[in-house]
Amino acid sequence: MSAREALAQRQRAVLDDLLAGRVPDGFDPVGSAATTRVLHRKRSAGAVHACPELAELPRWRDRFHAWAAAHPAQGCAHDDVRRFAQSLAVTDPDWVRLHEVHDGARRLAWIRIDGRHVLLVRLGTSVLRLTRRRPTTDRRPT
Amino acid sequence: MIHASEEHTQHMRPLQGTGAGWRPPIADLLAERARAGRLGFVEVVAENVDPRAVPAGVTALREAGLPVVTHGVTLGLAGADRVDGARLARLGAVAQALGSPAVSEHVAFVRAASSADPLHGDVLEAGHLMPPPRTREALDVLVDNVREAQAALPVPLALENVAALVGWPEDELDEPAWLTELVVRTGCRLVLDVANLFSSATARGTDPVAELCRFPLEAVAYVHVAGGTWEDGLYLDTHAHPVPDPVLALLTTLVAAYDEARLPLPGVMLERDSDVSPATVGPELDRVEGAVARARGRVRT
Numbered sequence: 461m462s463a464r465e466a467l468a469q470r471q472r473a474v475l476d477d478l479l480a481g482r483v484p485d486g487f488d489p490v491g492s493a494a495t496t497r498v499l500h501r502k503r504s505a506g507a508v509h510a511c512p513e514l515a516e517l518p519r520w521r522d523r524f525h526a527w528a529a530a531h532p533a534q535g536c537a538h539d540d541v542r543r544f545a546q547s548l549a550v551t552d553p554d555w556v557r558l559h560e561v562h563d564g565a566r567r568l569a570w571i572r573i574d575g576r577h578v579l580l581v582r583l584g585t586s587v588l589r590l591t592r593r594r595p596t597t598d599r600r601p602t
Numbered sequence: 603m604i605h606a607s608e609e610h611t612q613h614m615r616p617l618q619g620t621g622a623g624w625r626p627p628i629a630d631l632l633a634e635r636a637r638a639g640r641l642g643f644v645e646v647v648a649e650n651v652d653p654r655a656v657p658a659g660v661t662a663l664r665e666a667g668l669p670v671v672t673h674g675v676t677l678g679l680a681g682a683d684r685v686d687g688a689r690l691a692r693l694g695a696v697a698q699a700l701g702s703p704a705v706s707e708h709v710a711f712v713r714a715a716s717s718a719d720p721l722h723g724d725v726l727e728a729g730h731l732m733p734p735p736r737t738r739e740a741l742d743v744l745v746d747n748v749r750e751a752q753a754a755l756p757v758p759l760a761l762e763n764v765a766a767l768v769g770w771p772e773d774e775l776d777e778p779a780w781l782t783e784l785v786v787r788t789g790c791r792l793v794l795d796v797a798n799l800f801s802s803a804t805a806r807g808t809d810p811v812a813e814l815c816r817f818p819l820e821a822v823a824y825v826h827v828a829g830g831t832w833e834d835g836l837y838l839d840t841h842a843h844p845v846p847d848p849v850l851a852l853l854t855t856l857v858a859a860y861d862e863a864r865l866p867l868p869g870v871m872l873e874r875d876s877d878v879s880p881a882t883v884g885p886e887l888d889r890v891e892g893a894v895a896r897a898r899g900r901v902r903t
Contacts, residue, residue, distance in 0.1 A: 486771030
């Protein structure tokens, strides 16, 4: 095996371990865990930059990192967001609809944010959030 | 021990004074500091600039006579695969568009395929500058890649030490010896990142000062310094926090080492990549400038 082939296989095996959160054989466990966190944070920083509404998904960072450990990057941050969003279809349908409105895949969506119903409307490049005001007893006509 | 000397390294226009990583949110701050004579050079991340549409702020600095270094982050010269010709060509085009005295990159791998043949896919992208194993065999591959890059680039190449939170069990050379051999065999220049050195030395339990003194100082084109944070007893080079005192102290040590070796001190630049604004970068530039000036015994008043 050539030096390049040997190096390729070695670097790939170690990177595969670190991306998945495993300690490569013979590596320091503390430094390996820190490297894994750095790798995952770089990826989540890229994802939230590409998709700012990711920050509205509860515990998004931890959940994205757990997903990233099992799903090596294929493509750019936008591809990461697309694949991660697909994995949330069942658990977080409200967030997925929010993402789809931001993404342009749909124009309107009724979702619940913090227990409140919100109508999302895409207008050009911005997204309006309309909340029905709760009727209150102390409001009197003036 | 082999020592690198002037005759080994590629000649380039010297970089001096306090520099900064040019970023759009601090364009005005840097222009102002340049006018005040307090900016020696800037560095532009090659991947963030279109060689056909150089930002006006960068062009203005260049026209004012400031060197603009092209800094690449995705070449992966310490990877197993041959250097990507398209990436090299783009790096060269940016360097030409910016009139750069040098291109800098890293002693790192950023992706890994199961085979060195780029046509066989299955590539893992690290999205990060990963430290390579420091073996003789890996050094041969690195030297090959660096020579290829040097042949293709229009200006000298300077290579930076990365922050390594892990070492490889097969490492045969320590970092100063590894970088010295790289310089001797390729004539490349170095970017000495004192924050990365501090991070790596902390992680491997070595003395950063002792290692710093063994770096081939005469080959250093310029110095990087950046902020970071502590986590689990390790120092993370985040480029998102203030420069901590131990890193600033290492910079001061470096100034003394140049003085002792009677070598001219290369330019020292601050990198900041998150939360970039005049309010975060301005005071940090003042601190770096102040630390270097004090170390040289000439305090700005």
